[in-house]
Amino acid sequence: MKKILALAVVAWACSDKNVEKRDSCVPVEQMTVSSDCYDGTGGLLLTANTPTSIGLDWAIAPLKDTSGAQTYVPYYASSTSNQLVLPDSIVQKYPKIGVMYVGAYGCPSDIYFSFVRRVDKDSCTRWYLQERFVKHE
Structure with missing residues (x-):
């Protein structure tokens, strides 16, 4: 009987009336690309700013x-x-890479990012952020 009573108390305490639901979604708002020379052998590292x-x-x-x-x-x-x-196989063929969507399940992705490949004065090939904008505005 104590177990049933304890379960009832827990169920009542966790009901929608007493517990505020929280959205832990942290959408991606910034993205970076590796600043190292791209040599065509290790891929291109993209990093989104969503630590959670x-x-x-x-x-x-x-x-x-x-x-x-x-x-x-x-x-x-x-x-x-x-x-x-x-x-x-993707990075070598294309001079521009767009990120149309990046996000966690159920978390919106409203920002478009694009990166372009450039050869610097030191003959090093690097990728740079070209565009960052909110979609549908």
Whole structure:
């Protein structure tokens, strides 16, 4: 009888009337790319600023030119952290990489990011953030 009474008290204490539901969603608002020279052998490291997320889903748009005007075939990936290494098979072929979506399940992704490849004065190939904007505004 004590177990039933204890369960009833716990159920009453955890009911919607007494416990405020909290949304722990932290949307991605910033993204960085590795600043190291890209040599074509280790992929490209993307890092999202969502430290509370255990894992993220990503929708990547490899683009054939830096204007982003043409269509693309999306690359979908999941990561177990806030980082994703894009494979060289994508990074080497395209001068611009768009991130159409990055977020945790049930967490909105309203910001689009794009990165472009540039060869610096020191002959080092690096990727730089080109665009960051809120979608649908």
